[in-house]
Amino acid sequence: MLFKSVLLGGCVLFSVLGCSSQKIDSKPTINIWHWMTDRDPAFQELAKKYETLTGVKVNFELYAPSDAYAQKIRAAAQGINLPDVFGILGQKQDFVSFIKAGHILDLTPYMEASNNSWKNSFFPKALTVNEFGPQNSYGINPGIFGVPIDIMTIQMVYNKKLFTQLGLNPNRPPKTLSEFLDTGAKIRSAGLEGLVSGWGEIWMIDCLASNYAFNIMGKDKVLATIKGEVPYTDPDWVRVFTIFKQMKDSGVLARGLVTMINKTAEQLFANEKAVFAFNGSWCANVYQGMNPGLEYGAMLPPQASDKFPMAIWGGAGSSFVVNARSQRREEAVKFLIWLTDQDQQAYLSAATNNLPANKNSLSKIPAILAQFARGMDYATHPNAWGVSEFSLVIEALDYGIQSIIIGEKTPEQVAEEVQKIKERELAKKRKN
Amino acid sequence: MKIKDTLENYVFVLPAAAIFSIFYIIPFIWVFKLGLFEWDGISFTKVFVGLDNFKEIFLQDVNWWRAMWNAGYVTLIALTFQNILAFMLAWACDRQIRMKNFYRVIFFIPPVLSEIVVGMIWRFIINDIEGANIINRILAAAGLPNLMRHWLSDPKTVLTTVALVHCWKGFGWGFLIFLAGLQTIPRQLYESARVDGANAWQSFKKITVPLMIPVTVLVAILTVLGSMQAFALILGLVGGEFAGHTSVPVLRILASMRGASSRFGYACAQGISFGMILVIISFMQYRFSKKGQ
Numbered sequence: 260m261l262f263k264s265v266l267l268g269g270c271v272l273f274s275v276l277g278c279s280s281q282k283i284d285s286k287p288t289i290n291i292w293h294w295m296t297d298r299d300p301a302f303q304e305l306a307k308k309y310e311t312l313t314g315v316k317v318n319f320e321l322y323a324p325s326d327a328y329a330q331k332i333r334a335a336a337q338g339i340n341l342p343d344v345f346g347i348l349g350q351k352q353d354f355v356s357f358i359k360a361g362h363i364l365d366l367t368p369y370m371e372a373s374n375n376s377w378k379n380s381f382f383p384k385a386l387t388v389n390e391f392g393p394q395n396s397y398g399i400n401p402g403i404f405g406v407p408i409d410i411m412t413i414q415m416v417y418n419k420k421l422f423t424q425l426g427l428n429p430n431r432p433p434k435t436l437s438e439f440l441d442t443g444a445k446i447r448s449a450g451l452e453g454l455v456s457g458w459g460e461i462w463m464i465d466c467l468a469s470n471y472a473f474n475i476m477g478k479d480k481v482l483a484t485i486k487g488e489v490p491y492t493d494p495d496w497v498r499v500f501t502i503f504k505q506m507k508d509s510g511v512l513a514r515g516l517v518t519m520i521n522k523t524a525e526q527l528f529a530n531e532k533a534v535f536a537f538n539g540s541w542c543a544n545v546y547q548g549m550n551p552g553l554e555y556g557a558m559l560p561p562q563a564s565d566k567f568p569m570a571i572w573g574g575a576g577s578s579f580v581v582n583a584r585s586q587r588r589e590e591a592v593k594f595l596i597w598l599t600d601q602d603q604q605a606y607l608s609a610a611t612n613n614l615p616a617n618k619n620s621l622s623k624i625p626a627i628l629a630q631f632a633r634g635m636d637y638a639t640h641p642n643a644w645g646v647s648e649f650s651l652v653i654e655a656l657d658y659g660i661q662s663i664i665i666g667e668k669t670p671e672q673v674a675e676e677v678q679k680i681k682e683r684e685l686a687k688k689r690k691n
Numbered sequence: 692m693k694i695k696d697t698l699e700n701y702v703f704v705l706p707a708a709a710i711f712s713i714f715y716i717i718p719f720i721w722v723f724k725l726g727l728f729e730w731d732g733i734s735f736t737k738v739f740v741g742l743d744n745f746k747e748i749f750l751q752d753v754n755w756w757r758a759m760w761n762a763g764y765v766t767l768i769a770l771t772f773q774n775i776l777a778f779m780l781a782w783a784c785d786r787q788i789r790m791k792n793f794y795r796v797i798f799f800i801p802p803v804l805s806e807i808v809v810g811m812i813w814r815f816i817i818n819d820i821e822g823a824n825i826i827n828r829i830l831a832a833a834g835l836p837n838l839m840r841h842w843l844s845d846p847k848t849v850l851t852t853v854a855l856v857h858c859w860k861g862f863g864w865g866f867l868i869f870l871a872g873l874q875t876i877p878r879q880l881y882e883s884a885r886v887d888g889a890n891a892w893q894s895f896k897k898i899t900v901p902l903m904i905p906v907t908v909l910v911a912i913l914t915v916l917g918s919m920q921a922f923a924l925i926l927g928l929v930g931g932e933f934a935g936h937t938s939v940p941v942l943r944i945l946a947s948m949r950g951a952s953s954r955f956g957y958a959c960a961q962g963i964s965f966g967m968i969l970v971i972i973s974f975m976q977y978r979f980s981k982k983g984q
Contacts, residue, residue: 329949336733353953356733452820459930515820515844520930523821532820650953654946661934665846683751 288316289591290342292335294328295577296321297544301610305603312597315590336362343585344595346577347405351388351642355397357580358404364581367402369592377596378403384635385410385575385616388642396646404580406595407616409607411576412634413466413539415454415561419554421534425449432558436502439561443509446534452513454506455528456537457521458664461657466572467537468660470560471499473570473639485646487685491656491678492671500663500670502563507664511535517661529553540631541576544612557630559637573638576613649684652677725959732948732955744960755961758938759968765854765939766918773858774910777865782899784866785873795870802863810927813856817842843929846936853928853937857921864917865910872906873899908980912973919969940965 293302299321306317320342322328329348335341341362347354357363370378378386389405391397419429425445433439446453458464472481476495483489484496506512513519513533521538528536529549536542537560546553559569579598581591597603604617608624614632615621621632641647659673668676726744728737748755780798784791801809815822819841827839842852876899884894922941925931932938932946940961947958 326949333732349949349953352731353733356731360734362733459933461931513820515818515841518844518849518929518931518933519821523930527821658932658934665844665934667846667934 286310286314286316287587287590288318289344289587289594291317291319291344291579292322292328292332292342293319293346293577293579294321294323294325294348296323297541298577298607298611298613301607304610305598305606309594309597313593315594317594336360339584341582341584343582343587343591344579345582346579350647351397351644352647354389354404354642355399358399361583363404364583364585364588364592365400365402365404366406366581366592369596370403377599380599380601380617380619381407382410382616382618382635384573384638384640384643388575388640389578389580390643392645405575405578406580406599407575407578408599409576409604409611409613410574410616410632410635411540411614412571412573412631412638413463413537414571414631414634415558416528416536416538416542416555417558418528418531418534419556421451421531425451425534429554429556432556433561436505436561436563440505440509440511442534443506443511447510452527452533453511454535454537455513455516455519455524455533457519457524458516458661459518459520461654461661463521463537464657464660465653467560468499468503468656469641470569470571471502471563472496474560474562474567475499475564477567478570478639482644482646485644485648487681491681492674497670497674498563500660500673503660503663504670507666512664517664525549528555539576540614540628540634541612543625543627543631547612555627557627557634559634569637570639571634571637572640573635574640574643575616649681651684652681655680722959723963725956726963727960728956729954730956731953737956740956744957745964747957748961748964754935754938755940755943757935758940758943761850761937762919762921762939764850765857765921766915768851768854769858769861769914769918770911772855773862774865774907774914776858777862777910778869778903778907780862781866781869781873782895784870795866798866799863801860804860806860806921806923807927809856809860810924810929813859814843814928817852844933846934849929849933849936853925856928857918857924860924861914861917864913868906868910868913869903872903876902904980908976911980912976915972915976916969919965919972 291302293299295302299319302319306319310316322331325348332341332345332347335345336357347357354363385407386403389407390403391399391401393401395401415432417432422429422432425442427442427445433442443453456463456467469481472484472495475498476493480489480493480495484491484493490496513524513527524533524536525538525542525545526549527533528538528542529546531550531553540557546555559571562569579595581588581595585591599617601617601619604615604620607613608615608620608628612625612628614624614628621629624632655677656673659668659677662668663670663673725737727739727741729740729744730737780794784794784798788794816825818824819827826842830836830838840848842848880898881894884898889897919939920941922939922945925937925939925942929937932942944958944961944965947954947961
C-alpha cells in the first residue's frame, strides 16, 4: 500500500515538474516573438527565404492580441526566458525598464559599422524612438537599442466621396480648426457621423491632445509641463481641452465616440458612415481589406493656432530588439540587418500596406501611403521626447477629455484635476 | 504499525497539499510580498515601500473606490434582479409545466458563453451607431421615443446597462442551483400542507422559502464573487472604463499593471486588498445567514 502511495505521489510530482521540454534542432534557429497579426504571413514568407539563403531557421511566433503579447513579454522577462528577438509594446519607460534589466542588446556598434551603413538606411525619425542620446533623463548609456521594421504616422483621414456629397471640396480637406468645426453642422444634417476613432481605448485621445498642445504652445512648453515646470492649469492647456468641447458642440464628433474601440471606428469609416477618422497609417491595410474601393485622403489635424506648427505622432511603427542574453544574438542581428534591407522592406510594405522603415524602399508605395509618409515631416513621438509623463496623469487627462466630450466636466475642471494628480505624483517621486 | 499508517495517510495527502501550495498558497504569499514593493514588473531592483501601497489604495486612490462602488452597484442589481428572476424561473420549471426541459437548456446557454462574446453581442444589439439599435427601435415602436437613449455612451445609463447584461449572462447559474435546491424539498411536505388546507402562497412562504435559505446563501455568495470580479463583459460591451463610469476593480488592477511606468507592486497590493474585501463580504454573508437561520 505504501509502495503504491509513493508511486502515485512520484507520478504526480513527475507530471508536474516534467512538463517542460526542449527541442533539439540541428539547424541554428532564431526565435522571434511578435504581435503583428497582419504581418505574420509576410514574416513567415521572409523566414523561409532567409532559411533558403543562409540555412538559418527563423521561427516567428505570433501572440495576439497586443495586450496578451505585452503581458507575455513581461512574464518572460521576469523569468529570464525571452526569445532571441522580440518587440516591446508600451512607452519609453517600459523600454527603459527592459534595458536597465539587461534584456536588450545595444545595437550601436552594428548600426555604425561600415560607415553607419545600417543606420543611414533608416528614416532618422524611425530610429529616434529606439535611441537614447547623451545625458538622457532615463540614465541609459547613449545608443540605439531597437530596429524599426516599419514606420507610421497618426493623422486624420477623410472620405472623398462623402466630402462631395456634403458639398465640400474633396481635394481640399479643412486646414484650420474653424473650417473643421464648420463641417459639423453639414455632417449632422446629412445624417452622417463625423470623426471616428478608438477613443474608448483612450491612448488615441492623448495622442490628439498632444498634437494640439504642440500646435498651441510649442514643444518646449509641452516638455516643460511634463517636467513639472508648467501647470496643466495654464491657459494654453485649458485651450487644448477646450478644443474637444468645441468639437463636441459643433457636432463634428461621432456619437458614442468615447466608448468606441478602434476596430469599430475603422468599420464605420470603411463602410462610409463616417466622414473623418483619426487613425494610424496602418489603417491603409485595414481599409483595403474592408472596402477596397474606398476613396479617402490623409490630412494633418486642422490647426488651432498658427503660432507653432502642427505636430503628429510618428516614427517607428514596430521595432524589434535583440535579447542581450541570447546565445544567438549575432545571428539575430544579421537577420535583422537582412530584414530591414531595401528588398525585404519593399516586400513587407507591398504585402502589408505599411510604410517601410528603410528610406530607400519608398519609391514604389501606393499614393495613400505616400500621403502618410509626407506626414513624417511633422512627426514627433513621446518616446523621442526624453521625458515621460506619469501614467496616472495621462490617464486623468484621457478620462478628463472623455468627460468633456460627454458634457460632464468643463475644460477648467479637467485642467485642475489633472494638475492635482500631477502634483501628487511629483511629490511621490521626490519622496522616493 | 501506527507510524506506518500515519505516514501512509500523509503520503495520500501530499500530492493535493503540494498542488494546493504550489498554485495557491505560495503565489498568494508571493503576491502579498510584491505588494510591499514599488516595482515596474521588469527591473531586477524593487524598492521596499512597506505598507505604502496599501495606504494609497485605502486612503488616496479615488479611482479605486469609484471602481469598488461601480462593482457594488452591479452586484446589488445581480443580487436582487438577477437572483429573483433566477428563483422565479427555477420555481416555474420545478412545477409540472410543458417543455420544462427545453427551458432548462435555454436558460443555461448564457452562462456558458464567453463574457467577451456576450459583451460584443449585446454591444451590437444595443448600440445605435454601429449596431442594430434594437432597444431604441422597440421603444420607438411602442410609442415611447422619449425613452430612447445612447445606452452605452450616456453616463447616466451605461452602468445600469452593463449590470442588466451581466444579469442576463449570470442568471442561468442561479437558476440551476435554485432548481437543484427546489428538487431536494420532499413533495410530501407540500401534500401534507395541502391536506391541512394551505394554499399555494402559504406553501411557498412556509415550506419553500425556509428550506431554500441555505441555497439562497450559496447563490448570493457566488453572485457577489462573480459580479465584483466581472470585467471582460465590460471590455466587450463598452471597450474600457469610459471616464470612470464603468471602472471596476479588476480593470483598475489591469490599468496598474500596464502602460508607462507600470506599477506591478501596486497592482499586487490592489489584488490582495480586493481579495480580502471579497473574503470579508462572503464571511459576513455566511454569518448573517447563520444568524437568520
